[in-house]
Amino acid sequence: MGVLIKASQIRHAYDGRSVLNIEDLEVMRGETLCLLGPNGAGKSTLVRILNLVEAPDSGSVLFEGKPVKPGCLSTRRRMAGVFQHPHIFRGSVRDNVAYGLKLRRLPRREVAALTDDALEQLALEGLGHRDARRLSRGEAQRVALARAVVVRPEVLFLDEPAGNLDAAARRRFLDDLRRIVRRLDTTVIHVTHSLDEALSTGDRIAIIKDGAIRQAGPARQVYNSPADIFTARFLGYENILPGTVVGEAAGGAVVELADGGRVYTRSRMRGDVNVCIRAEEVTLHPPGEAEQVAATANRFPGIIWTVEPSGSAHSLVLDCGFELVATATRPYVQELGLVPGAEVEVRFDEAAAQLVPARVPRGQAGAAACGEGETVRERA
Amino acid sequence: MLRESVSEAVRLLLTDAEVWSIILRSLLVSGTAVLMAGLVGIPLGVVIGMHRFRGRGPLVSVINTGMALPPVVVGLVVFMLLSRSGPLGSLGLLYSKQAMVVAQLVLAVPLVLGITVSGVSSVPREALTQARSLGASWLQTALVAVSEARVLLLVAIVAGMGRVIAEVGAVMMVGGNITGETQVMTTAIMEEVRKGNFAPALALGIILLTIAFAANGLMARLEQRTIDT
Known part of the structure; x- marks a missing residue:
């Protein structure tokens, strides 16, 4: 080497x-x-x-x-x-x-x-x-x-x-x-x-x-730890949620989202941040499902807005107080009856919530949109 | 009169050694000039065509202007250079075949150079990048450019030949149209017409026309091939 x-x-x-x-x-x-x-x-x-x-x-x-x-x-x-x-x-x-x-x-x-x-x-x-x-x-x-x-x-x-x-x-x-x-x-x-x-x-x-x-x-x-909002978009993080670190729990930052809701992470970042979560890291459960072992602290009640079939997986947009994109396999969507309006519990692991600084470095704002376009096309 | 002249011209072409010596002299002088123009113009044109450098634009403009140099002006300048009191007078070249070659060379170089530059400039950059990426030296890259632009390089030579063989002003001035020495087709035609001998003028005219026709036909075919490939 x-x-x-x-x-x-x-x-x-x-x-x-x-x-x-x-x-x-x-x-x-x-x-x-x-x-x-x-x-x-x-x-x-x-x-x-x-x-x-x-x-x-x-x-x-x-x-x-x-x-x-x-x-x-x-x-x-x-x-x-x-x-x-x-x-x-x-x-x-x-x-x-x-x-x-x-x-x-x-x-x-x-x-x-x-x-x-x-x-x-x-x-x-x-x-x-x-x-x-x-x-x-x-x-x-x-x-x-x-x-x-x-x-x-x-x-x-x-x-x-x-x-x-x-x-x-x-x-x-x-x-x-x-x-x-x-x-x-x-x-x-x-x-x-x-x-x-x-x-x-x-x-x-x-x-x-x-x-x-x-x-x-x-x-x-x-792939797993984008450095900024542009790379996060380019790396295919569908969910990029603005917020502020308000405290610490179990050694990781707790983020108060701008749209409401608290997200627990493993990050040590401080100040204004963006929480980046891949759609495939978000899991959907029937409301009130029994607590599992090693359950995450990130649990939100959500209502399904849209269900978009794309290939083998469906892409879902949810309202959890903030907007969240999730994916689910077709059989799972059918089994849980995931249709617009349905209530679910949304979970994602602390480790799945990556933080990037909120401030977009100079000359990057326009670029992010372009990167997003690329990503969408590649994944389609 | 026309019919008699034509049949006499054909007879001359079939039998007259004098007419053929003029034709061969013409081909020799112009051929030498164009060959030399190719030896100068093509390598230089490849270098200019391959590279982007400061002052390239004006240089190309100068070359393109040179493509339209008036032959009589070239003849005048070469005459002044070679005349006994001129800077190259001691060479004693005035009124010789060499002088005619020099004058036609000056006329042909800008044409060959200009067409080569435009041909090589239009070779896709990817071709040269690819060659260099696979390990081509500067010279090997230039050979790729030549290979890609080869049809236009042939066009350059043919166009150069077409220009100088039909040209009369420069060769007349520096060659002097000496019978059996520096008389070429164009100058011979002028002289014969002046004397009222239309048949030999027509015979030479037929050959000139044939050459021009063949050259243009060849150029058209070559250019068609560039479009095809």
Whole structure:
């Protein structure tokens, strides 16, 4: 392990408009780091800079602790990238896959052997002699992946490689990707705006917004503890309830919600906060149901406003004095008779109630809405 | 008269060595000029087309203006440079094929350069980014640009040839239209018409037209291919 790439003080602007302002980003050897953020957050620019394809206006990139000059060929040849709109070079599928090997002037026999292997890895053997510009999008993207992994890169950059594919091609591509990354044992920097993709591929996640890193950490940790209201929305927290910490109980903050009601948490935050709760963490029970062992202190009587079927689960909006979104499986909804107007008891665990500061950091207010849009689309 | 001239022109084309020596000289002079223009204009055009730098816009404007340089002005300038009292007078090149090549080179370079720049500029950025990402050096990236823009590079050469072979002002001025030495198709046509010999003028005219027609046809086909791919 250890730090493989370190970027610091990276600033970049296009036509005077600042697109990147990265204080500090470290990529560990062998990890998969997901750069997650809405469109236009600067993710792709960051990838091109780390890939040494583009030079930043200022700042430095360190590879194995040593500063690299922009465009440094020897370091760049230890990396390879797959982009959202893959540019397929003129020629056959085979020519495209062999391209990076030929650039490195490898002996012909080695080129052939490595190319065969890469084609086989991505089930492209049969397409080797096809005109690479007459492929479906899914096939083209697999060619793009094959020609990147064929050079055995120490760093593999993936810039929304599945972003342009339909659901079936996307699933297949991501499966191939996971398998190959495991086999290659390489460091991966994966740009995506899909939370699911980030959680299923990433060891660590860095959330980027307006060219800056808003939160970074192990994938699960980021998923479970948003740093601010923007990341909370982006990470899919449906319930974000403003309130104030009024005291402490069992070592955690007690929050008085602005709309009324007290929420018990495990947080140590003070002052004005937002309580963030995922819909799937909210459970619904018949009113007056017998107390369970290890029951939570967060119990509210609620009335169902709406029940929205979506796939296998239903999404419910409840009035508990404050508005709360919950999910429930279809059989459960039927069993409990969860229809609009029904009375239920709403519970969620103290640990499910995450606190973020109420104050939205500068320049974030408009962004949150955008992040929410992204999240909704990804989850739909 | 026209019918007689045409049949005489055809007869000349089939039998006359003098007419063919003029045609070959024309092709040699213009071909050399365009080849050299390609050697200068294409690499330079690729460099300008691939990079974004300060002053690029004005530079491209200058090149595009150069595409419309009046041949007589180019002829005048080259004449003044090569004339005995000019800065390059000691080379003794005035009224030689070399002088004509120089003049046509000056005419062809901006055209080749301008079309190359616009062709390479229109290569999608993703192509170059992708090549660099897979480990292409600067030169290897430039080769990708050339490969992507190859049809327009051919168009540049064909357009250059079409321009210089049909041009009369510059070659007349610096070549002097010396029979058997620096007489090319366009200058020969002028002289024959002035003398009232329409048949040889028409014979050369037919060849010039054929070349222009072939060049334009080729360009149209090439441009169609750019659209297709």
